[in-house]
Amino acid sequence: xxxxxxxxxxxxxxxxxxxxxxxxxxxxxxxxxxxxxxxxxxxxxxxxxxxxxxxxxxxxxxxxxxxxxxxxxxxxxxxxxxxxxxxxxxxxxxxxxxxxxxxxxxxxxxxxxxxxxxxxxxxxxxxxxxxxxxxxxxxxxxxxxxxxxxxxxxxxxxxxxxxxxxxxxxxxxxxxxxxxxxxxxxxxxxxxxxxxxxxxxxxxxxxxxxxxxxxxxxxxxxxxxxxxxxxxxxxxxxxxxxxxxxxxxxxxxxxxxxxxxxxxxxxxxxxxxxxxxxxxxxxxxxxxxxxxxxxxxxxxxxxxxxxxxxxxxxxxxxxxxxxxxxxxxxxxxxxxxxxxxxxxxxxxxx
Amino acid sequence: xxxxxxxxxxxxxxxxxxxxxxxxxxxxxxxxxxxxxxxxxxxxxxxxxxxxxxxxxxxxxxxxxxxxxxxxxxxxxxxxxxxxxxxxxxxxxxxxxxxxxxxxxxxxxxxxxxxxxxxxxxxxxxxxxxxxxxxxxxxxxxxxxxxxxxxxxxxxxxxxxxxxxxxxxxxxxxxxxxxxxxxxxxxxxxxxxxxxxxxxxxxxxxxxxxxxxxxxxxxxxxxxxxxxxxxxxxxxxxxxxxxxxxxxxxxxxxxxxxxxxxxxxxxxxxxxxxxxxxxxxxxxxxxxxxxxxxxxxxxxxxxxxxxxxxxxxxxxxxxxxxxxxxxxxxxxxxxxxxxxxxxxxxxxxx
Numbered sequence: 001x002x003x004x005x006x007x008x009x010x011x012x013x014x015x016x017x018x019x020x021x022x023x024x025x026x027x028x029x030x031x032x033x034x035x036x037x038x039x040x041x042x043x044x045x046x047x048x049x050x051x052x053x054x055x056x057x058x059x060x061x062x063x064x065x066x067x068x069x070x071x072x073x074x075x076x077x078x079x080x081x082x083x084x085x086x087x088x089x090x091x092x093x094x095x096x097x098x099x100x101x102x103x104x105x106x107x108x109x110x111x112x113x114x115x116x117x118x119x120x121x122x123x124x125x126x127x128x129x130x131x132x133x134x135x136x137x138x139x140x141x142x143x144x145x146x147x148x149x150x151x152x153x154x155x156x157x158x159x160x161x162x163x164x165x166x167x168x169x170x171x172x173x174x175x176x177x178x179x180x181x182x183x184x185x186x187x188x189x190x191x192x193x194x195x196x197x198x199x200x201x202x203x204x205x206x207x208x209x210x211x212x213x214x215x216x217x218x219x220x221x222x223x224x225x226x227x228x229x230x231x232x233x234x235x236x237x238x239x240x241x242x243x244x245x246x247x248x249x250x251x252x253x254x255x256x257x258x259x260x261x262x263x264x265x266x267x268x269x270x271x272x273x274x275x276x277x278x279x280x281x282x283x284x285x286x287x288x289x290x291x292x293x294x295x296x297x298x299x300x301x302x303x304x305x306x307x308x309x310x311x312x313x314x315x316x317x318x319x320x321x322x323x324x325x326x327x328x329x330x331x332x333x334x335x336x337x338x339x340x341x342x343x344x345x346x347x348x349x350x
Numbered sequence: 351x352x353x354x355x356x357x358x359x360x361x362x363x364x365x366x367x368x369x370x371x372x373x374x375x376x377x378x379x380x381x382x383x384x385x386x387x388x389x390x391x392x393x394x395x396x397x398x399x400x401x402x403x404x405x406x407x408x409x410x411x412x413x414x415x416x417x418x419x420x421x422x423x424x425x426x427x428x429x430x431x432x433x434x435x436x437x438x439x440x441x442x443x444x445x446x447x448x449x450x451x452x453x454x455x456x457x458x459x460x461x462x463x464x465x466x467x468x469x470x471x472x473x474x475x476x477x478x479x480x481x482x483x484x485x486x487x488x489x490x491x492x493x494x495x496x497x498x499x500x501x502x503x504x505x506x507x508x509x510x511x512x513x514x515x516x517x518x519x520x521x522x523x524x525x526x527x528x529x530x531x532x533x534x535x536x537x538x539x540x541x542x543x544x545x546x547x548x549x550x551x552x553x554x555x556x557x558x559x560x561x562x563x564x565x566x567x568x569x570x571x572x573x574x575x576x577x578x579x580x581x582x583x584x585x586x587x588x589x590x591x592x593x594x595x596x597x598x599x600x601x602x603x604x605x606x607x608x609x610x611x612x613x614x615x616x617x618x619x620x621x622x623x624x625x626x627x628x629x630x631x632x633x634x635x636x637x638x639x640x641x642x643x644x645x646x647x648x649x650x651x652x653x654x655x656x657x658x659x660x661x662x663x664x665x666x667x668x669x670x671x672x673x674x675x676x677x678x679x680x681x682x683x684x685x686x687x688x689x690x691x692x693x694x695x696x697x698x699x700x
Contacts, residue, residue: 084462113432154653157662158654161649213654230581230584234533248643249491249628249630251633254642276493283468284601293598300605303509312507
């Protein structure tokens with residue numbers, strides 16, 4: 001290749017997967033475990049969620065090398081009831097713990113109609129939509145959540161005591177596009193506040209507080225403070241419930257018991273996740289579900305847009321279009337991510 | 351009593367329940383079914399959610415009298431898999447369908463660890479927190495949702511195509527207060543916009559759009575338009591997912607297939623609900639769960655408040671305090687609701 005290292009390169013899905021697997025094997029993971037991790041991270045990149053895709057090899061790799069994540073984790077899946085498993089991630093790589101939990105919960109739901117996996121001893125598991133997508137492809141609706149490093153203040157409080165925990169949902173459509181929703185509870189990501197600061201613009205006072213917990217329009221003060229949740233007490237409540245289900249009930253850490261990813265890279269974070277899977281094949285035929293899903297999407301798409309240039313979308317539509325486009329034209333990967341993958345991949349032969 | 355009919359009266363829980371049951375029996379419900387309905391509505395009033403409590407006898411009663419709700423519904427619960435039931439509400443009173451679904455899902459979760467009930471053929475089922483509270487008292491965590499009459503526009507759209515569907519969660523605390531979250535997806539209720547109009551105040555542009563779907567600060571235009579969801583596309587996505595789970599997957603109506611409560615009181619609405627119950631007793635001892643829940647609440651309560659007069663709260667705290675206070679001092683009921691309950695109650699002897 002003659003491409004300069006600063007220009008993103010486009011790789012095929014197979015190329016990126018193969019390179020990713022070699023990198024994670026280089027970082028010490030067994031081949032099969034590296035495959036599971038890369039299945040999630042490559043889907044994240046395909047969906048255009050590059051901040052949660054293969055670029056994570058940087059932070060995952062750093063922790064794998066210092067032992068903050070265990071490369072050869074012995075994940076244990078304990079079936080405590082016909083439709084419930086507890087998963088001990090043994091401080092393994094997050095998407096590996098996530099994939100094992102997803103598979104266990106799908107197996108339960110196949111048999112029982114619904115299944116739940118509660119995972120502890122885990123790490124950052126990537127975005128949620130890849131899991132919901134894999135579930136939807138096999139006919140399962142899903143509700144999935146994870147807790148996260150502590151970054152936000154309780155509603156009305158003034159210090160970081162909970163994470164911006166993501167929550168996701170999926171509903172399959174056997175004859176078309178599934179619905180996929182993957183969201184954190186903050187109004188915006190910190191990156192958006194950083195952009196405003198760079199452009200010397202003020203921000204809406206609904207985005208963040210200063211470090212005393214007071215709403216601010218100054219991006220600099222906001223970056224010293226805390227992100228605000230969507231709908232105020234509503235988003236705060238949702239973030240707590242995600243932490244209760246994924247952290248407290250699973251036996252993982254929760255709230256500020258979650259160790260900092262940045263300050264203590266060598267210490268296990270003990271994150272938790274929950275996976276609730278619902279077998280839609282027990283509810284009606286594929287044709288029945290396809291017809292209803294097509295009708296549901298059509299009703300929304302047919303609402304006259306408030307801005308004629310911006311048609312109404314449904315959740316997951318942007319990500320699935322991006323996947324189709326990148327499957328055709330290749331997945332754009334940052335030069336720095338690519339270099340790091342190649343560097344870790346060469347460890348394999350050592 | 352010498353109280354004027356305009357002044358709210360305080361009734362004991364037993365008095366309100368007994369009067370409510372007589373009213374719903376007067377409206378044609380079997381005694382046992384009236385009890386189930388009143389269990390939910392009285393809890394709503396105890397929690398201070400009076401707009402979703404016994405005051406609903408007005409709209410429920412109107413529809414029961416014209417046959418828009420069936421007084422003697424034959425609710426069918428079909429177990430389609432070990433941990434899944436489909437419930438056909440037979441157009442019965444909403445909280446009755448809700449209670450039967452809740453009980454079925456708890457029975458499944460007791461046996462299987464998790465259980466799901468998907469209900470169709472239902473009506474407005476009251477607020478969600480009473481269901482989550484009853485579940486929590488028996489050791490179940492819950493995720494519960496319902497769809498609703500179409501009142502809001504898709505994100506970026508300009509006509510009413512989806513309901514302000516409520517979503518609720520609960521987590522038990524065997525030795526203390528459970529966490530209860532019960533929320534609709536709009537930033538505010540329409541009542542808050544009506545108050546702003548009355549006070550001739552403008553509203554934040556995040557609350558609602560005009561009838562063309564454009565954000566507005568004018569409460570009059572907002573009342574002609576649509577409520578905005580929390581977090582824009584995030585709240586829109588959540589509202590859709592609640593409708594997909596409660597309406598589309600259950601076999602009920604969804605989006606604008608839901609018949610208007612006001613325009614067609616004699617037509618079945620065919621609302622749907624979902625109840626996911628999780629048996630926390632399989633996850634650890636009561637002591638284990640109590641200790642974690644107490645610690646979780648304490649971490650949040652100890653965040654120094656941004657406004658010294660407003661300590662940090664946890665979801666459900668306001669409702670549970672209100673319940674304790676009203677159990678001691680009586681439940682305040684509007685004179686008009688009381689008169690209507692007494693009027694329907696006298697039908698019993700006809």
